[in-house]
Structure formats: C-alpha cells, structure tokens
Amino acid sequence: MITVASAAFFQGILGASSMALGALLAMVWKPGRQVSAAIMAFGSGTLIAALAFEIASKVYQKSNFWVLMAGFLVGGLLFTNLSRYIDEKGGFLRKPAASRRYVVEHYQTRPLSLMECLDSSEVLQTLPEAEKSQLAQLLTPHYAKPGDCLCQEGDPGDYFYFIAVGIADVYKGQTWISRLGAGEIFGEMSLLTNEPRSATVIAATPMELYRLDPQNFSQVLTQSPHLALAISRTLARRLRRTEEVKHEQKPESLIEQVPLWEPLGLSNHWQQENSTLEKLTQHSAPMAILVGTLLDNIPEAMVIGMNANLHSFGSAFLFAVFISNFPEALSSAFGMKQAGISSHRILYLWLGVVFSSGLIAIAGHWLQGSLSDTTVSLTEAVAGGGMLAMLASTMMPEAYELGGSSVSYATIIGFLMGFWISTGGLG
Structure with a gap:
C-alpha cells in the first residue's frame, strides 16, 4: 500500500527527475541559445504562477499577509547569502549565472579606470x-x-x-x-x-x-x-x-x-589570462557544487513534501518544478562539461540531487504533520521566497541573456499554463 510519505518521496523525485534528463541530454547535445532561452523562460513563467497560486495564495488564506511577507523576505535573504557562501567555497560552477557572478566579483571587483x-x-x-x-x-x-x-x-x-x-x-x-x-x-x-x-x-x-x-x-x-x-x-x-x-x-x-x-x-582579463576558466575549475569543489545544487532544489522539494497526497501528481507546482529544473540542469551540465568535469561525475551529481530531493520531500511531509499550521505556512513562505530569489538571480536573467526580449512570450505562455493547471484546467 502506498503511504503519503511514499507519495512525497516519489513526487520529490519526479519533480527533480528532469534534472537528470537535462544533464543526460547535455552530454550529447548542445542546445541553441533560443531553445535554451525559451525553455528557461517557459519554466520561469510556470514557476511564478505556481508560487503565486500554490504557495502565496494558500499561505495568505491559512495565515495572513504578515506571515507571507516575513517568510518570503527571510527565504530570499537566506537563499541569496547561502548561495554566495557556497560560491565562495567552490560551488559556483553549478550554474552559468553563478559562474559569471563569481567571475565578476573576483576578476572585476571594480570598473577599470x-x-x-x-x-x-x-x-x-x-x-x-x-x-x-x-x-x-x-x-x-x-x-x-x-x-x-x-x-x-x-x-x-x-x-x-x-x-x-x-x-x-x-x-x-x-x-x-x-x-x-x-x-x-x-x-x-x-x-x-x-x-x-x-x-x-x-x-x-x-x-x-x-x-x-x-x-x-x-x-x-x-x-x-x-x-x-x-x-x-x-x-x-x-x-x-x-x-x-x-x-x-x-x-x-x-x-x-x-x-x-x-x-x-571582462575581455581584458581574459586576454591577459587565457587559463582563467581552467583556474576557476581548479577552485571549484564537487561537494560544494552538490550542496549548492541541493540549495537551489531544497525549497521546492520541501513544498512538494508539505503538500503531498495520493492524488497530487498533476498539481501545478509539481509540473512547474519539473519544467523549470530541466533547462537549469541542461545549461549547468553543459557548462560543467566545458569546464572539464567528467560526464560520469556530472551524471552522478545530478542523480544524487534527484534522490536527495525525494528525501527532502519526505522531510517536508514530516514537518507538515509535526508543526502548527502557522509554522507550516511560514516554512512554505520561506521556501517560496527562496525560489523567487533563485528565479530573479539566475533563471530569468540567463533566459533574457540567451534569448533577448523574445523570452517575454515564452514566460507569458508558461505563466498562463501554470495558472490554467492551478485553477483546475487539467482537473
């Protein structure tokens, strides 16, 4: 018999499974800029809709606006600072956007006069x-x-x-x-x-x-x-x-x-030092990359676990997480491959993240049954703030950089799809 805890585990894995698919695809295919941008923008749109209707709306209804605001602000603050700390410890190669941010901060700390x-x-x-x-x-x-x-x-x-x-x-x-x-x-x-x-x-x-x-x-x-x-x-x-x-x-x-x-x-720095990327790779750490990737995935896996039940496999949030994780893993795995990390190590890393997401979802389910409604709402709001910070700092800027203003349409379509599912469009 399938228990709710088992459902939480499998739903956590399902939401993160697109990471393994994206990493596997990156081993054999280099996506075009427009394709990557469109998928990333679509995923951003669906995740924004899910955050609005599956987290923010429900937290507001169960508690109040102040719990929602406090949770989102704390989540954004935690994600931003932990992400920066993990980058410093060698986890910056987990995402192209994180790599660029690391280079900007360490190789161009101030504009050249x-x-x-x-x-x-x-x-x-x-x-x-x-x-x-x-x-x-x-x-x-x-x-x-x-x-x-x-x-x-x-x-x-x-x-x-x-x-x-x-x-x-x-x-x-x-x-x-x-x-x-x-x-x-x-x-x-x-x-x-x-x-x-x-x-x-x-x-x-x-x-x-x-x-x-x-x-x-x-x-x-x-x-x-x-x-x-x-x-x-x-x-x-x-x-x-x-x-x-x-x-x-x-x-x-x-x-x-x-x-x-x-x-x-940063062209001056690259012209003066052709081995910068190799040096960055030497400063990276596989464990920090793993922890950083988990950090990006913990909030969404927690929310999946907190809302898991035997009939929620078609929820908008689960769909949004699955869609948004695919382009993220695709671009990240391709960047790691370019940086010289072996294909086996990349695949093992993402498979580890997928399995860990299932365990985190179980933890989310346990918290949901052990904490008060207000604390659960606050925890969900913190997770939502972390996801929104991730969208603002990585996925959306990267999508725009790759595809320009055309990503607006993919984002709108993704948002409408997420809204449609949230309001029972597939129910």
Whole structure:
C-alpha cells in the first residue's frame, strides 16, 4: 500500500527527475541559445504562477499577509547569502549565472579606470604618464550595441577611437578585413589625411569606447611625439595585416572568438589570462557544487513534501518544478562539461540531487504533520521566497541573456499554463 510519505518521496523525485534528463541530454547535445532561452523562460513563467497560486495564495488564506511577507523576505535573504557562501567555497560552477557572478566579483571587483585601460593597451601603454594623463582628459566615453556602425566607409573622419571593452569587425566594401579588440585604436587615418573613411567598422559585441574629435586629436598629436610614433606603428601593422588577411574569411560566429564574459566587460582579463576558466575549475569543489545544487532544489522539494497526497501528481507546482529544473540542469551540465568535469561525475551529481530531493520531500511531509499550521505556512513562505530569489538571480536573467526580449512570450505562455493547471484546467 502506498503511504503519503511514499507519495512525497516519489513526487520529490519526479519533480527533480528532469534534472537528470537535462544533464543526460547535455552530454550529447548542445542546445541553441533560443531553445535554451525559451525553455528557461517557459519554466520561469510556470514557476511564478505556481508560487503565486500554490504557495502565496494558500499561505495568505491559512495565515495572513504578515506571515507571507516575513517568510518570503527571510527565504530570499537566506537563499541569496547561502548561495554566495557556497560560491565562495567552490560551488559556483553549478550554474552559468553563478559562474559569471563569481567571475565578476573576483576578476572585476571594480570598473577599470580610463588610465588603467590605457596602461593595458599595447598601442598606448608606452606613452609617458604625462602624455597619457593629457590624453585621458580629452577622451570622451561612447557606448555601442552589437550591429552599431562606428565608422562608415566613404564618410568624413569625425573621431579617433580607443576600445576599452568589446570587439568590432572591419569591412572594406562587403569584404571582412579584420577584428579589433580591447586596447586597440581606429579612425586615426582619415583624421591624419583629411580623406574619407577607408573602411567600415561595426560593433560585434557591446562596446565601451573613448573618442577624440579632430581638434583635440590634432592638439594631442602635436604635443605627444610618443603618440605619433605609436599611431605610425599601428598603421604599419594594420597595412601588413591587411595584406595577410586578403584571403581569410570572417569567422562564422563569435562564440569561439568572444569569451562568454565579453558582454560583462571582462575581455581584458581574459586576454591577459587565457587559463582563467581552467583556474576557476581548479577552485571549484564537487561537494560544494552538490550542496549548492541541493540549495537551489531544497525549497521546492520541501513544498512538494508539505503538500503531498495520493492524488497530487498533476498539481501545478509539481509540473512547474519539473519544467523549470530541466533547462537549469541542461545549461549547468553543459557548462560543467566545458569546464572539464567528467560526464560520469556530472551524471552522478545530478542523480544524487534527484534522490536527495525525494528525501527532502519526505522531510517536508514530516514537518507538515509535526508543526502548527502557522509554522507550516511560514516554512512554505520561506521556501517560496527562496525560489523567487533563485528565479530573479539566475533563471530569468540567463533566459533574457540567451534569448533577448523574445523570452517575454515564452514566460507569458508558461505563466498562463501554470495558472490554467492551478485553477483546475487539467482537473
């Protein structure tokens, strides 16, 4: 005979089983960005609906708004701080979003100043400090999105550009010529010769640039012989490079050309240290990854256990958990594989999480029968706050980063599906 405790165990495993499926699929398939974004956004939408109608609404009805508010705030605070602590202990590789957050906090603790950018530039680092300081005072910031045209072939020269962050492609007519990265300069030739632009430059990634208008460019060039020499060397290298790449093809994709962290402004660090990802992997710890993954899954498994019964296998919350766990495990397992973690270790990790989720669901069922109604409501609210913090800090930002504004539709559809199930649409 199946007991409610057994049902809680199997429902906990069922909700987490999509993690194992996602990890297994990641071993043989690399999902496209749009596919990953759509699934992640759909899962986010269903989970938001489940949080609203399966947790928040029920907690409010059984207790009051203050219990709901206190629980959600405590849950969000606990999740955020425990997640940060686990990242510090080596668990950051469990999710791409956690990995990016770890890198941002440890490799770019503060934005690089303009002087630091100039110091890291191969072209401008040889300038004396006085000349660099003078140049920095005259440069003005400029930001570009992928696809923005920075210089158009045939147009009059208007600015001299220095790239602080990002990558741009250079075209002659319809022919791709080269790619410019952080620390490089362009636009100087037309200002020197007073002739139209000789090439078109288009931003390939989000970019942060600094530029000089013609008047200030002439002033700096007159007062800085070292800058004039640096520009001359740059022009010579560029001419030689143009001859070398006449028969080369433009890279088909920026995936292998641009690091994952480029939109975050970390390109300088990656160019200076090509083994950063390997070093991050060395700092990671399988046990911390396991604990971190469990942390992400504990709140939902607890709620499943607290609401388990012999007839709840079609609940909206269980459905939402199953859907949301799949893309999370898919992207996480693929990221771990890229970082060098073996396929067997990845699969064992996720299978361990699935089994542990069943045990956590049993614990949730036991708490539901042992605690007062108010305490149970508060516990559910804490779990809901933790899940909402997880959505806000990982799934939704990652979905938007992968798919852009199009994820709005998948999120709406997921929410409507979760609402439909919550209101008995499948009943």
